[in-house]
Amino acid sequence: MTRQRKRVVVLISGRGSNMAALIEAAKEGAYPAEIVGVVTDNPGAEGLKIAEANGLPTETLARTDFPNRPAHEAALEETLRGFDAEIVALAGYMRLLSPAFVGRWAGKLLNIHPALLPCFTGLDTHRRALEAGVRVHGCTVHFVTAAMDDGPIVAQAAVPVLVGDDEASLSARVLKAEHRLYPMALALVCRDEASMTGNGTVFALPGTEHNPRILVSPAFSDAIQNVEDLARFTP
Numbered sequence: 149m150t151r152q153r154k155r156v157v158v159l160i161s162g163r164g165s166n167m168a169a170l171i172e173a174a175k176e177g178a179y180p181a182e183i184v185g186v187v188t189d190n191p192g193a194e195g196l197k198i199a200e201a202n203g204l205p206t207e208t209l210a211r212t213d214f215p216n217r218p219a220h221e222a223a224l225e226e227t228l229r230g231f232d233a234e235i236v237a238l239a240g241y242m243r244l245l246s247p248a249f250v251g252r253w254a255g256k257l258l259n260i261h262p263a264l265l266p267c268f269t270g271l272d273t274h275r276r277a278l279e280a281g282v283r284v285h286g287c288t289v290h291f292v293t294a295a296m297d298d299g300p301i302v303a304q305a306a307v308p309v310l311v312g313d314d315e316a317s318l319s320a321r322v323l324k325a326e327h328r329l330y331p332m333a334l335a336l337v338c339r340d341e342a343s344m345t346g347n348g349t350v351f352a353l354p355g356t357e358h359n360p361r362i363l364v365s366p367a368f369s370d371a372i373q374n375v376e377d378l379a380r381f382t383p
């Protein structure tokens with residue numbers, strides 16, 4: 149049976165390294181998504197160059213070019229429709245989306261956050277994790293709801309906080325995990341193996357086949373994986 153690849157648009161505001169990880173994953177023929185476009189709110193976003201180097205169409209919608217948030221979001225909506233997007237992946241898109249927008253894309257809108265949610269929402273997650281003295285930190289891919297860095301969790305990756313870590317070393321370790329986690333989580337959603345239902349994520353195991361990717365999902369939250377273990381679960 150040949151599966152239809154889901155049409156995914158990635159939204160970025162800056163560097164675009166998670167976007168790049170999704171683009172790389174989608175180059176694999178068996179990957180269940182194709183990246184059909186990249187949209188940014190920041191004309192200077194470095195990630196635009198990566199998207200263009202990969203031959204992807206990009207669209208820049210600077211907030212300052214629009215009189216208000218509804219107008220900005222209407223343009224974003226039109227752009228997404230223009231790309232015929234089925235799934236929207238926020239990858240360092242640093243703008244809150246309105247409840248109306250999020251409602252229209254419910255279950256189709258994903259975000260990656262550099263912390264083990266619900267801990268450390270917002271900015272400066274690595275500094276705050278170090279200040280809190282946590283020994284385990286990580287990243288989360290979740291369905292987007294109207295609240296910031298909130299919504300049903302699809303997958304998480306845990307990394308250790310090592311003695312002597314500073315913000316730079318910890319963020320680099322988490323970022324490496326992000327680049328593995330996001331392609332895996334997007335694949336789960338595009339294969340309809342993870343879907344948003346009410347306030348939660350429902351996981352479907354395809355057939356009787358054992359799906360080890362589920363081990364990093366909240367369904368097995370007691371089985372927090374060390375980031376090195378994640379390599380085994382890369383799609």
Ligand code: GAR
Nearest residue numbers: 162163164165166239240260261262
């Ligand atoms: C990533 O660490 C991502 O998790 C974070 O922004 C960074 C973007 O980097 N997102 C958030 O903090 C969302 N609340 P990238 O542009 O290189 O992917």
